[in-house]
Amino acid sequence: MVKSQCFEKVGLKKGPWTPEEDQKLLAYIEEHGHGSWRALPAKAGLQRCGKSCRLRWTNYLRPDIKRGKFNLQEEQSIIQLHALLGNRWSAIATHLPKRTDNEIKNYWNTHLKKRLDKMGIDPVTHKPKADSFGSGSGHSKGSANLSHMAQWESARLEAEARLVRESKLSVPNPPKNLLGSAVSAQVSDKGSAAPTERPRCLDVLKAWQGVVFSMFSVGSSDSLESPTSTLNFSENALAIPLIGVQKNPTTTLAFATNNATCNSGTTASEFDRGNQLECFEKLKEPAQVKRNLDSSMAIHDISPYASDHNEWFVDSSTNENAPIIDGFSEILVCNSLDRNPTCSGENINDNYAGNLEDIYWNSLLNLVDASQTGSSVF
DNA sequence: AACACGACCAACCGCGCGAGG
DNA sequence: TCCTCGCGCGGTTGGTCGTGT
Numbered sequence: 037m038v039k040s041q042c043f044e045k046v047g048l049k050k051g052p053w054t055p056e057e058d059q060k061l062l063a064y065i066e067e068h069g070h071g072s073w074r075a076l077p078a079k080a081g082l083q084r085c086g087k088s089c090r091l092r093w094t095n096y097l098r099p100d101i102k103r104g105k106f107n108l109q110e111e112q113s114i115i116q117l118h119a120l121l122g123n124r125w126s127a128i129a130t131h132l133p134k135r136t137d138n139e140i141k142n143y144w145n146t147h148l149k150k151r152l153d154k155m156g157i158d159p160v161t162h163k164p165k166a167d168s169f170g171s172g173s174g175h176s177k178g179s180a181n182l183s184h185m186a187q188w189e190s191a192r193l194e195a196e197a198r199l200v201r202e203s204k205l206s207v208p209n210p211p212k213n214l215l216g217s218a219v220s221a222q223v224s225d226k227g228s229a230a231p232t233e234r235p236r237c238l239d240v241l242k243a244w245q246g247v248v249f250s251m252f253s254v255g256s257s258d259s260l261e262s263p264t265s266t267l268n269f270s271e272n273a274l275a276i277p278l279i280g281v282q283k284n285p286t287t288t289l290a291f292a293t294n295n296a297t298c299n300s301g302t303t304a305s306e307f308d309r310g311n312q313l314e315c316f317e318k319l320k321e322p323a324q325v326k327r328n329l330d331s332s333m334a335i336h337d338i339s340p341y342a343s344d345h346n347e348w349f350v351d352s353s354t355n356e357n358a359p360i361i362d363g364f365s366e367i368l369v370c371n372s373l374d375r376n377p378t379c380s381g382e383n384i385n386d387n388y389a390g391n392l393e394d395i396y397w398n399s400l401l402n403l404v405d406a407s408q409t410g411s412s413v414f
Numbered sequence: 415a416a417c418a419c420g421a422c423c424a425a426c427c428g429c430g431c432g433a434g435g
Numbered sequence: 436t437c438c439t440c441g442c443g444c445g446g447t448t449g450g451t452c453g454t455g456t
Contacts, residue, residue, distance in 0.1 A: 052424070052450080074441065090442075091425065126444060141445075142423050 049083045053092050057082060061089055062097055095138045102134035106143055114140055115148060119162040 049057075064080035070093065073086035082089060095101075106114070110132055117128040125137035125144075132140060152159040 050426075072441075087427095087442085088425080094443090095424070123445065137444075138424080145446095146422055 047083065048077075048085050048088075050088070053096075057084070058092070058097060061092060065093060065097075095136050098136075100134055101136060101139075106135075106147075110135065111148065114144060115152070115162075118144065118148075118159075122160075 073090045077084045125141045129137040149159040
């Protein structure tokens with residue numbers, strides 16, 4: 037089949053859009069909706085192909101696009117979702133309000149991918165490059181199951197995304213006030229055609245987050261709250277906890293939750309490095325950590341966080357194959373090296389790494405099982 | 415001041431899929 | 436059932452800008 041490609045059309049403009057072109061496109065869509073993209077350029081008086089117009093609209097001109105830097109919540113969500121979904125940017129974008137798949141893709145490629153790489157984590161598999169998590173036999177079954185579930189979740193996400201698209205397309209001519217209005221992001225910008233609530237939360241993602249919680253309370257799994265019980269996208273989004281691992285010899289830990297766990301008045305959104313340090317100080321004692329977890333943290337509030345500052349993670353150049361999850365495990369078991377003399381890096385690797393691996397996968401699977409009742413898939 | 419280099423990101427390109435004739 | 440069209444997605448490119456030398 038020979039398609040008539042956009043770039044093959046003679047006389048059509050390519051390259052950066054001018055303000056005039058933007059204005060034409062905006063004005064036309066505001067008045068008529070986009071309708072058929074192929075027919076749009078002629079109607080709008082643009083010397084562009086429909087594809088180019090669509091791209092310009094969806095990636096730049098749409099009124100419900102949030103521009104600017106990604107915040108910590110968004111970064112964490114991208115990392116988590118990418119771990120589950122891979123390069124399914126549109127599916128990931130479905131769960132990041134007001135961000136386009138292109139923007140997420142760019143941000144991943146220019147920032148997050150490199151950051152994970154620096155940390156010694158394979159950005160494709162999200163596993164340590166040495167594969168200390170991935171090659172063991174203990175979790176192979178769990179890993180396969182999780183992968184299978186992730187596929188389901190992925191399929192569900194795609195279906196969600198499709199529904200969102202269809203709901204948008206169901207009203208060909210958007211209301212006049214579409215432009216400039218605070219459109220409700222991904223779910224619907226066309227009134228009641230689609231539910232106003234956010235998509236159902238990710239069960240696997242919840243589980244993943246929940247696992248981290250379980251790792252914090254090793255030996256007290258009975259305190260584990262059902263991951264389906266508290267997640268609330270609309271209020272907390274994907275709330276961010278911060279887990280920073282300094283590269284200096286003393287492994288330390290900082291927390292935050294969206295509900296100001298460690299420090300009244302400190303919320304995740306306003307959390308900065310200084311606050312991380314402050315929170316760490318307040319949470320130094322294991323008992324205190326546990327208390328804070330029990331009293332304040334919901335399951336969904338916890339997950340590894342990739343800091344904006346690379347130095348907050350174990351530096352792979354000075355601590356071979358020390359990605360975040362290793363530092364993470366270390367924290368879980370020992371809390372801190374200086375307080376627990378039995379916990380050297382070697383000891384951790386020798387004595388706990390295998391168990392942690394099992395704990396990680398088993399807990400993840402348990403949590404997924406526990407969350408199945410709330411899932412439309414499981 | 416000029417140049418080199420890298421980071422960033424808007425836009426392009428090609429492929430695959432679904433709808434409809 | 437086959438073919439064509441239109442669209443969306445993911446990968447890639449190339450222009451712009453900032454920074455270092």
